[in-house]
Amino acid sequence: MHVPSFHQSAGPDRPQAPRRLWLIAGTGEGPRLARVLLQAGWQVLVSVVSASAARAYEPHPGLHLAVGAIGSGQPGATPLSGIRQELARARANQEPFRWVIDASHPFASQITAALELGCGEAGVPLLRLRRPELPGCPVAILSDLPELEGLARDGEHWLLAIGARRLDEAVRHSAGALHHARILPRPLALQQAMAAGLPAERVACLQPLPVGEQQAAVEEALCRHWQIETVLCRRSGGPGEAHWRRICGDLGLRLLLLERPAEPGGLLSLPLEQLLERVATAAPGWGTR
Numbered sequence: 001m002h003v004p005s006f007h008q009s010a011g012p013d014r015p016q017a018p019r020r021l022w023l024i025a026g027t028g029e030g031p032r033l034a035r036v037l038l039q040a041g042w043q044v045l046v047s048v049v050s051a052s053a054a055r056a057y058e059p060h061p062g063l064h065l066a067v068g069a070i071g072s073g074q075p076g077a078t079p080l081s082g083i084r085q086e087l088a089r090a091r092a093n094q095e096p097f098r099w100v101i102d103a104s105h106p107f108a109s110q111i112t113a114a115l116e117l118g119c120g121e122a123g124v125p126l127l128r129l130r131r132p133e134l135p136g137c138p139v140a141i142l143s144d145l146p147e148l149e150g151l152a153r154d155g156e157h158w159l160l161a162i163g164a165r166r167l168d169e170a171v172r173h174s175a176g177a178l179h180h181a182r183i184l185p186r187p188l189a190l191q192q193a194m195a196a197g198l199p200a201e202r203v204a205c206l207q208p209l210p211v212g213e214q215q216a217a218v219e220e221a222l223c224r225h226w227q228i229e230t231v232l233c234r235r236s237g238g239p240g241e242a243h244w245r246r247i248c249g250d251l252g253l254r255l256l257l258l259e260r261p262a263e264p265g266g267l268l269s270l271p272l273e274q275l276l277e278r279v280a281t282a283a284p285g286w287g288t289r
Contacts, residue, residue, distance in 0.1 A: 019043065020095055021279070022086070024070070024111065025103035027056040028238040029129060029272055033103055036276050038062050045097075052207055070111060079111050083118035096124070099279055102267075103129040106236050106260040116264055127279065128269035131237025131260075134245060139255045141235060145169050148232070151256070152177035157226060161219075161233040161244065162258060164189035167196040170232060180226045182206055182219070202226070216243045223251055230254040 020043040023033060030046065034057055037044050043062045047070055048054050054065045071082025090096050102115050112128065119126040142148065145166060152158065152174040160170050160181045171179050181198055183189040185205040193203045204222055223231070228251075233244045235257040248255040263269055270278060 020045070020090070020097055021099040021101060022047070022090075022097045023101045023103060024115065025101075025129075026105060027053050028240065029103055029131075031056045031058070033101065033129075033272075033276065034060075034063060037279065040279075042279075043095075070114075079114040080118055083114055084121070087118060087122040087124055091122075098125070100124055100126045101129065101275070101279065102126060105238075106131055106263075107234055109261045112264060112267075116267055126267060127275055128263065128267040129275055130263065130269040130271050132271060134237060134242055139245070139257050141257050141259055143259050145173050145258065148173040148256070152230070157229045159223060159226065159228040159231045161231060163234075164192040167192055167198070171196045171198070174232075177230070178202075180204075180228065182222060216247060219243065220247050220251065223247060223253065228253060230256060232256045232258065234258045235260050 019041055021037065022045045023030065023037070024047045025033060026048060030048070030053075034044050034046055038060050043064075045064045045066060046054075046057060047066045048057075049067075049069055051067050054067050057063065057065060069079075070086075071077040071079040087097065087100075100115060100119050102112055104111050104115075115126060140151075148170065154176040156177050158174060158177040158179050160167055160179060162170060164181070164183045164186075167181055167183075179196075179198055180202040181193050181196075182204045183193055183206075185207055190203070190205060194200075206218065206222075222228075231244060231248055231253055233241065233255070235241060237260065241257070244255060247253070
């Protein structure tokens with residue numbers, strides 16, 4: 001299902017897991033979720049997109065890491081086919097998942113929809129992590145990128161921190177600004193930045209760090225170096241949004257937030273603490289079907 005992948009486990013002689021779950025997450029809330037669940041006695045399969053994200057997870061005998069986009073292992077595969085394959089494999093190995101926890105990024109709506117369908121087909125309970133509404137510096141919330149029209153002053157220094165896929169669209173709707181971008185160090189992301197018309201000196205290819213003081217220091221230094229006046233990022237509700245709120249508040253920058261997609265109505269979604277309590281304290285037979 002995932003390629004490449006590596007494992008952290010107790011080895012071939014480890015006992016069968018009586019309480020096993022699948023966590024789809026990143027570097028925000030994922031490491032804490034995994035740590036608490038492991039401490040509660042769960043065996044945890046964690047799916048992350050990249051090897052750099054996997055390094056945020058501490059080794060543990062009950063932890064298995066799968067690295068790579070779900071469903072990327074075979075030509076023509078999709079997230080849904082990858083989810084179906086993983087759930088079927090777990091059942092065939094007599095290690096079915098008691099829970100699947102979707103802690104993916106709020107903007108990764110494709111994987112959330114695939115998880116809802118795949119888990120529903122397999123009869124596996126699915127929980128969705130609900131990210132909070134964050135306080136902080138004053139912000140302007142945009143429902144989509146066309147609302148950028150008219151917000152940019154001529155020559156105003158903007159930092160686009162929305163990923164590379166929609167850079168071209170953001171640039172087109174904020175004509176007049178001097179655009180800069182922070183992107184992942186991947187060939188496709190760099191190609192998309194160049195296609196959006198951004199010169200190399202206004203593009204930072206940065207490997208994401210575990211969000212914290214070090215990450216904020218890098219982002220703040222970038223804003224100072226480029227003399228940024230406005231930051232555009234996504235309203236993720238997670239640590240990434242929180243640190244942009246802190247930076248813009250500290251530096252007196254205008255912060256524009258692109259609204260997250262609506263959560264699926266049919267999923268049971270819980271805030272972090274409630275989700276941890278719901279799963280970590282569940283009785284051994286609770287949550288099965």
